Amino acid sequence: MVVLAASVVTKGGKALVSRQYVPMTRIRIEGLLAAFPKLVSTGTQHTYVETENVRYVYTPMEQGALYLLLVTNKQSNILEDLDILRLLGKVVPEYTQQQTDEEGISRAAFDLIFAFDEVIALGHKENVTMSQVRTFTEMESHEEKLHKMIIQSKINDTKDVMKRKALEIDKSKIDKGPGGGRYGRMDGMGGVGVSGMGGGGMGSSGGVGGGSGSGYDDDRFGMGSDELGNRVGGFGGSGSGGMGMGARGGRAEETIKSQAGPTRGLKLGGAKGGAASTNKFLASLAAEGEDMSRASMSMDTGGGAVAKSGGGAPAVAQDGVSLKIEEKLNVTLKKDGGVEGMEVQGTMMLEIRGGEEDAFIRVGVATGANEGFQFKTHPNIDKQLHAEQGILGLKDPNRPFPMGSPLGVLKWRYQTRDESRVPLAINCWPSVSGGDSFVSIEYEANDDMDLHNVVISIPLPPLRDPPAVNQVDGDFTYDGRRNVLRWEIQMIDKSNRNGSMEFVVPVTDGGNFFPINVDFTSRQTLCDVRVAEVTRTTDGSSVKHFGESTVVCENYCVQ
Numbered sequence: 001m002v003v004l005a006a007s008v009v010t011k012g013g014k015a016l017v018s019r020q021y022v023p024m025t026r027i028r029i030e031g032l033l034a035a036f037p038k039l040v041s042t043g044t045q046h047t048y049v050e051t052e053n054v055r056y057v058y059t060p061m062e063q064g065a066l067y068l069l070l071v072t073n074k075q076s077n078i079l080e081d082l083d084i085l086r087l088l089g090k091v092v093p094e095y096t097q098q099q100t101d102e103e104g105i106s107r108a109a110f111d112l113i114f115a116f117d118e119v120i121a122l123g124h125k126e127n128v129t130m131s132q133v134r135t136f137t138e139m140e141s142h143e144e145k146l147h148k149m150i151i152q153s154k155i156n157d158t159k160d161v162m163k164r165k166a167l168e169i170d171k172s173k174i175d176k177g178p179g180g181g182r183y184g185r186m187d188g189m190g191g192v193g194v195s196g197m198g199g200g201g202m203g204s205s206g207g208v209g210g211g212s213g214s215g216y217d218d219d220r221f222g223m224g225s226d227e228l229g230n231r232v233g234g235f236g237g238s239g240s241g242g243m244g245m246g247a248r249g250g251r252a253e254e255t256i257k258s259q260a261g262p263t264r265g266l267k268l269g270g271a272k273g274g275a276a277s278t279n280k281f282l283a284s285l286a287a288e289g290e291d292m293s294r295a296s297m298s299m300d301t302g303g304g305a306v307a308k309s310g311g312g313a314p315a316v317a318q319d320g321v322s323l324k325i326e327e328k329l330n331v332t333l334k335k336d337g338g339v340e341g342m343e344v345q346g347t348m349m350l351e352i353r354g355g356e357e358d359a360f361i362r363v364g365v366a367t368g369a370n371e372g373f374q375f376k377t378h379p380n381i382d383k384q385l386h387a388e389q390g391i392l393g394l395k396d397p398n399r400p401f402p403m404g405s406p407l408g409v410l411k412w413r414y415q416t417r418d419e420s421r422v423p424l425a426i427n428c429w430p431s432v433s434g435g436d437s438f439v440s441i442e443y444e445a446n447d448d449m450d451l452h453n454v455v456i457s458i459p460l461p462p463l464r465d466p467p468a469v470n471q472v473d474g475d476f477t478y479d480g481r482r483n484v485l486r487w488e489i490q491m492i493d494k495s496n497r498n499g500s501m502e503f504v505v506p507v508t509d510g511g512n513f514f515p516i517n518v519d520f521t522s523r524q525t526l527c528d529v530r531v532a533e534v535t536r537t538t539d540g541s542s543v544k545h546f547g548e549s550t551v552v553c554e555n556y557c558v559q
Contacts, residue, residue, distance in 0.1 A: 003124070004072055008069070016066070016102060021120060036069060047082070055073070055076065056071060057078065057085055080125055091115045091116070103506060119133060318546055320544035320545055321546075322349075325348050327526060330555045331518075331557070334558070339416075342422060346411065350406065357536065359401045362534070365530070365531060365532060366529070367529045370529070373414045375410065378410070382395045412529070420446075423526070424443055424492075428516060430510040435506065437507050442500040448526075450492065450494075452491050454474075457487075458484065459514070467505045468503060469501065469502070471502045473501065515558060516559075518557065521552055522551040524549070530549070
């Protein structure tokens with residue numbers, strides 16, 4: 001009175017999943033399963049058939065394309081077998097994620113076998129429910145989670161101790177210094193000596209202390225307190241040894257001047273035709289196609305050229321008035337063509353980064369036709385001045401703009417269903433041929449905008465192998481964990497306003513390829529708005545200003 005096997009078979013008798021609960025050869029079970037379809041009679045409502053040796057208890061799946069089957073001996077309790085069959089009928093869609101076809105069963109085969117073992121033990125039904133089966137197969141353990149948390153906490157504590165020890169070691173190395181303290185640490189200014197330099201110190205008045213003792217030669221490197229005091233503001237007057245600076249400074253000062261010549265600071269590109277060599281270097285870069293407009297050079301009084309911005313130098317915050325324009329797109333395209341809705345929300349942000357005098361300003365704005373756009377200014381902005389003259393200024397011209405934080409001075413909004421206004425149109429054409437789904441997807445970009453970093457994300461059904469991409473304009477990546485195929489185009493301009501990609505996956509419903517998500521950026525805004533000039537309200541003089549215009553996708557999809 002036992003279940004011999006629990007299986008999922010096709011109507012042709014092919015076993016997709018089969019779990020045996022008694023010793024049985026593969027040939028024996030394959031023979032039993034192959035004989036089953038021949039015994040099933042059409043047009044009957046029975047859920048079991050019998051032979052001389054075994055009984056088949058079954059239920060059809062996928063409109064008769066598959067069968068969930070129990071093979072039992074003829075002495076088994078058929079009511080208990082039907083109860084097992086009903087529970088297994090809930091297990092199968094649960095572990096195949098409702099994909100109860102041949103592909104879904106094959107992909108979840110091992111999970112199904114583990115679940116079958118929770119329902120049937122040694123051929124007999126276990127007294128379990130569906131929720132218990134799910135809990136047992138997930139094998140979640142509170143004790144295990146607690147143990148892992150303790151282990152991770154110990155690891156984090158060990159890392160913290162390691163960081164503290166490393167800091168202590170570095171600090172001790174700095175205190176000791178290399179070479180036994182010859183160039184030791186500077187304990188302080190004002191009476192405490194510089195160890196390792198002959199015991200000299202930076203005292204409390206005058207210049208750097210001098211005197212006798214080992215170290216450097218006083219006569220060669222001594223500096224008078226007057227000259228060094230004038231240069232560095234004075235670090236003290238008395239000390240012993242050290243670098244020999246102080247008491248004998250008069251004669252040593254003359255020695256330094258005679259040996260080193262006139263005192264001049266370090267100049268970038270100064271000596272040996274530095275300016276000429278720099279200009280040649282910039283010219284060679286320009287000949288290679290590099291944009292040298294940002295590499296502005298200024299000449300110092302000594303004739304050397306100093307680069308204001310360079311590739312290897314860290315970025316320096318610009319002074320002046322920052323005006324940034326940003327537009328956010330919310331676009332929903334229909335998968336059958338057309339636009340369900342498009343909304344543009346734009347903002348002009350003003351930030352004062354210069355002095356207080358730069359806060360008393362007015363911003364001249366130049367705009368185009370902009371049909372359909374609705375503009376709104378900040379409550380403190382003079383609306384009449386903006387409407388009549390296109391100038392953004394405070395209602396009280398004697399008040400300054402806030403400094404140090406961005407302020408939205410102008411906003412605009414635009415809504416449409418006109419497909420010609422969409423920056424990037426996407427068309428997806430899935431079709432089925434044989435056992436495969438062929439998907440052709442194409443894009444068409446608007447002529448008014450150049451798009452950067454375009455990513456078109458196409459959802460896919462769960463796959464055993466990556467999709468086969470037959471043709472693509474650009475690059476693609478496949479995320480197997482999220483089941484997403486990403487089509488990537490670095491830039492769309494007049495040279496590639498149209499593009500396409502074609503890939504193949506196992507046959508599936510066309511709706512599984514939607515919604516398609518799109519992301520890109522652009523430096524050309526849909527609203528024709530730009531900063532014309534920035535002037536002071538006090539004297540009308542021009543104020544240095546800078547900024548950028550960007551378009552980003554907040555929600556751009558095809559569904």
